[in-house]
Amino acid sequence: MKLAKLAVERPVTITMFILVIILIGTIALGRLPMDLTPDIEIPFLMITTSYSGASPEEIEELITRPIEQTVATLDGLDTLSTTSSEGYSRVRLELNYGTDLTEAKNDLRDLVSQIESRLPDEADQPRIRNFDPNSRPIIELSLAGLPATELKKIAENNIQPELEKINGVASAEVTGGREREIRINVDQEQLATYQITLAQIANTIRASNRDGSLGSVMVGKQEISVRAKGKFKDINDLKNLAITTSAGDKIPLVVLAKIEDGYQEINSLSYLNGQESVGISIQKQGDSNTVAVAAAVKKEVIRLQAELNGADLEITSNNAQYIEDSIAGVKQNFIIGGLLAVVVLFAFLRNLSSTFVIATAIPISVLATFALMFFADLSLNIITLGGIALGVGMLLDNSIVVLENIYRHRALGTARIAAAREGASEVSSAIFASTLTTAAVFLPVIFIQDMLAQLFTPMALTVTFSLFASLFVALTFIPMLSSKILKVTEQNQQEDNKANYLIFYRKLLQWALANRVSILILVVIFFSIFIAGIIFEFIPLKTEYMPSSDQGTVRIRISMPDNSTIEQTDKVVKQLQQSIADLNEIKLVTTRVWGDNARFTVELVDQSKRDKNAAIIAEEIRQRTANIAGPQINVSADTSMMHRGGGDTAVEVLIKGPDLNKLLELGQQTRELLATINGVRNSDLSLDKGNPEIHVRINQQLADFYGIEKSELIDYVNMALSGSTIDHLTEGGTEIDIVLKLADSASNSLNNLQNIKLFTNDGQEVLLSQLAEIIPGRGYSAIDRENQQRLITISSDIFERPLGEVQPEIEKLLADQLNLPSEYTIDYGGEAEEMASSFKQLFLAVSLAILLVYMVMAAQFESLLYPFIIMFTVPLAIVGAILSLVLTGLALSVNGMIGMIMLVGIVVNNAIVMIDYINHNRITMGRKKAILAAAPIRLRPILMTTSTTILALIPLALGIGTGAETQQPMAVVVIGGLLFSTLLTLIIIPVIYDIVDQLRLRVISFWQSKFHHEK
Known part of the structure; x- marks a missing residue:
């Protein structure tokens, strides 16, 4: 090839x-x-609509169903799912991958505008937004060590502004703590006495707490603005405020109400390692570098901590740390793999100059790959770095073949420059073809339409870049360097010819050619037994969607019984905290408590400092907390980051039907059945009865009779019971809420509720019980729908069992024991759905990869026959890949399937080089002599390329380091497939070549004789 010649001459x-x-x-x-x-x-769009005070059933009927009926016609829509909860509707549209989200969002906006007039007047305007995976916090902080009121001030005044100054930080949101509040607790009897309403008090306060411009006056020659300063200076101004009655009398506010300067009622609590705390969540700007932003935040946190007196600012969650650790682990495995590859080269070559020439190919090829990645706008992540680590052994393949052939020419006595030129040119077409075949297998990735394409296209590009970079280095730098420094002695050549492995191989090959039919029959029998073993499950191949990855976090969810108070929930939280306090693997625990539920985030110490993985620790926590009476406690480890939308569980059973009561009944039966299956954990229902409620059914006719609007009544009662922030008092630059409500003595019981007094326009007093029926009730907490059908989702995690084993067991159990009425159907989602979809697409990709590889080789050899011979390596590789998974106990996952696609391109390379050289020898010698001459010559480069690729992958295959679990199945598949196919290729390919070529010659001879006879 001219490129090799140019490299030697220039x-x-x-x-x-x-x-x-x-x-x-x-x-x-x-x-x-x-x-x-x-x-x-993520091709998701969301429509959210608020309608304060409406029940889930009302939200479903008045808002959710009209919206979903309209938007169901959106082009590109795959799945339409909705949730109707109290006062809130959420419509989620899952679009087909590849849909233009900007165009879809514009179309959706047009559709929603058509129905806005049909929605209740009191409902807010529907909001449309994208699902943004970058919207999650990249770092979470906790501030503890002082009273919650002080922590809130420090967080908002000292920490939040400094963090938001950092380049790349979008926001630093403060949560938790307690804020100061001025509460006006109104005496209802005094209101009745003076015929004053809550609304009048609110309007008077707002009108009195104002500054405003009064114009300007001339002072000398200057025009000076005049402003009225009427805002409250302190709480005394509020206490001295007078309320005007309908008769024109002035009544001091303190006569009507008790005014308290205190703190907001506790509706949530935050803890850091058991201490009350305040949380700070850091979100990055969309296009910012996660690792760089996190590093800047960490640096600022260290500075802020030094300035805090008595308070402790702790990073409780850092997504960037897992990224850094994962990438560092892949880098380490990459370096170790590269060093092992160089060591094996020296073991084969026993020549320092040869080893040095080859070793230079790795850094040059890798740096060239980084340059191409930069121009292709790729990032360094565990997927692309995994591709480079996967390719580090293959980076040497082309260089090894070129150098070994130059080495052989030098050993035969050819001059250094001539040997470099001729040796590289002789194998250039073969290595070009092998590079094309390996790269071609990634082309079918374009036919994958879901998230897999977005995850693995960068890997495909990275591996392809590295392959073509290595091809360029092999055809230029290797010949050039070999022509200058390669030293080969006669002793080297004699040692190579007398190598024990070479002598053994020659004898084995002679025996194989003499017994070629028997060998072929044995291979067919073996392959048939293997296929039968897979079909009839004699070979225990496990399957899963994605490999579990220990991310060092365990999450605990507590759901308390109906109507539990925050104090009761907090008591259980403290009990749970105590039960896990002695676990040595725990680094820190953050807790958030709301009403009747709580969430724990348990951060574990580094993997290197513990013997157990996160899943096992989660199981231990689950066992420790099983005896806590009352609440439902779910414990799960963070083990995957590849879910669509980030929220799918391993198992999801979806039951659809019209009646909510029946759905709940079927859901509870399903949860009980799932509990009997080994390994199923944390079964949850998406539908459940809400807490007991008091339902106020307004009599519209009576309300109209008294001239009281329905919305006015709802707002008034809401203000009376819950309180309403009507204005603010500013002190020292801080705004303090002014909250107006009825005193607890008039609002904290059912009898008080019934006796809430409203006033008509003419001052007539009316009790709430006169305008509405007040009865106990109980609705549903939320109503889910999918594709305009009601449904209940039963979601579960699995522990220490593969999904491919558990899912069929679940489906069989439910089919046998769950009696579904005729109007009800059952589907399966979660990881099982993802796995089925992904495997189907990847099987197609494997098939297309095999076809493409065959077509590339047919073009290279200008023959349909020789590529057919070479393709026998593919089934051998797949057998080896599956056996390697079975022997290591790993499951076949999406990553493993990607490894198999790569195998299709990798395993044919050795056969290409061998067949190419056999054909080269056929010009001057017979078939068997050509085989016996070519195969031993190609033996060493085949063993070297296989060994370097395998050794480079061993660190990944061992799963060493953070995040390595995700790449482990891929590495194991490639190692097993390559090792098995190579060992057999050295015998099977020459045997098949011998048989097929003989048949070819007989067919040619037959047709020639027939043609000659007819002629």
């Missing part, structure tokens, strides 16, 4: 070009953004 030019590549690659490496996974665009 060494300075090639050297300068390589130096440019190294320079650009080094700069690119410093500028490549770092993230956990490639940027993912």
Whole structure:
């Protein structure tokens, strides 16, 4: 090839070009953004609508159903799901991957505008937004060590502003703590006495608490603005305020109400390791580098901590840390793999100059890959770095083949420059074809339409970049360097010819060719037994969607019985905290308590400092908390970051039907059945009865008779019971809420509720019980729908069992024991749905990859026959890949399937080089002599390329380091497939070549004789 010739004849030019590549690659490496996974665009749109005070049933009927009926016609819509909860409607549209979200959002906006007039007047305007995976906080902080009131001030005044100054930080949201509040507790009897309403008090306060412009006056020659300063200075101004009655009398507010300067009622609590705390969530700007922003935040946190007196500012969650640890782990495995590959090269070559020449190919090819990644707008993440680590062994394949052939020419006595030129040119077409076949297997990725395409297209590009970079290095830098420094002695050549493995191989090959039919029959029998073993499950191949990854976090959810108070929930929280306090694997615990539920986030110490993974620790916590009476406690470990939308569980059973009571009954039966299956954990229902309620059914006719609007009545009662923030008092630059409500003595019982007094326009007093029926009731907490059908979702996690084993067991159990009425159907979602969809697409991708590889080889050999021979390596590789998973106990996952796609392109390379050289020898010798001459010559480069690829993957295959579990199945598949296919390729490919070529010659001879006879 001219490129190899040019490299040898123009060494300075090639050297300068390589130096440019190294320079650009080094700069690119410093500028490549770092993230956990490639940027993912989730094709979800959301419509949210608020309608204060409406029950889930009312929300469903008045808002959700009209919206979903209208938007169901949106182009590109795949799944339409909705949730109707108290005062809130959420419509989620899952679009087909590849849909233009901007265009879809505009179309959706047009559809929603058509029905806005049909929605209740009191409802807010529907809001449309994208699902943004970057909207989650990248870092969460907790501030503890002082009273909650002080912590809130410090967080808002000292910490939040400093954090929001950091470049790349979008917001720093403060949660928890207690805020000061001025509460006006109105005496209802005094209101009745003076015929004053809550609304009058609120309007008077707002009107009195105002500043305003009064115009301007001339002072000398200057025009000076005049402003009225009427805002309250302190609480005394509020206490001295007078309320005007309908008769014109002035009644001091303190006569009508008790005015308290205190703190908001506790409706949530936050803890850090058992101490009350305030939380701060950091969100990054959409296009910012997660790792860079997190590093800047960490630096600022250290500075702020030094300035805090008595308070402790702690980073409780840092997504960037897992990213850094994962990438560092992949880098480490990459370096170890590269060193192992160089060691095996020296073991084969036993020549320092040869090893040095080859070793230079790795950094040059990798830096060239980084440069191409930078220009392709890719990032450094566990997927792309996994591709580089996967390719580090393959980076050497082309260089090994070229160098070994140059080495052979030198050993035969050819001059150094001529050997470099001829040796590289001789194998250039073969390595070009092998590179094309490996790269071609990634082309079918374009036919994958879901999130897999977004995850693995960057890997495909990265591996392809590395392959073509290595091809360029092999055809330029390797011949150029070999022509200058490669030293080969006669002793080297004699040692190579007398190598024990070479002598053994020659004898084995002779025996194989003499017994070729028997060998072929044995291979067919073995392959048939293997296929039968898979079909009839004699070979225990496990399957799962994605490999579990220990992310060092355990999450605990507590759901208390109906109408539990925050004090009762807090008592259970403290009990649970005590039960896990002695676990050595726990680094810190953050807790958030709301009313009747609570959430724990348990951060574990680094993996290197504990013997148990997060899933096992979660199971231990589950057992420790099982005896806590009353609440439902769910414990789960963070083990995956690849879910669509980030929220799917391993198992999801979806039951659809019209009646909510029946759905709940079926859901409870399903949860009980799932509990009998080994390994199923944390079964949850999406539908449940809400807490007991008091229903106020307004009599519209009576309300109209008294001239009281329904909305006015609802707002008034809401203000009386819950209180309403009607204005603010500003002190020291801080706004303090002014809350107006009835005193507890007039609002904290059912009897008081019934006796709430309203006033007509003419001052007539009316009790609430006169205008409405007040009865106990109980609704549903939320109503879910999918594709305009009601449903209940039963979701579960699994522990220490593969999904592919559990899911069929679940489906069989429910089919046998769950009696569904005729109007009800059952579907399955979660990871099982994802796995079925992904495997189906990946099987198609494997099939297309095999076809593409065959077509590339057919074009290279200008023959349909020789590629057919080479393709026998593919089934051998798949057998090896599956056996490797079975032997290591790993499950076949999406990552493993990607590994199999790569295998299709990798395993044919050795056969291409061998067949190419056999055909080269056929020009001057017979078939068997050509095989016996070519195969031993190709033995060493085949063993070297296979060994370097396998050894480079061993660190990944061992799952060493943070996040390595995700790449482990892929590495194991490639190692097993490559090892098995290579060992058999050395015998099977020559045997099949011998048989097929003989048949070819007989067919040609037959047709020639027949043609000659007819002629």
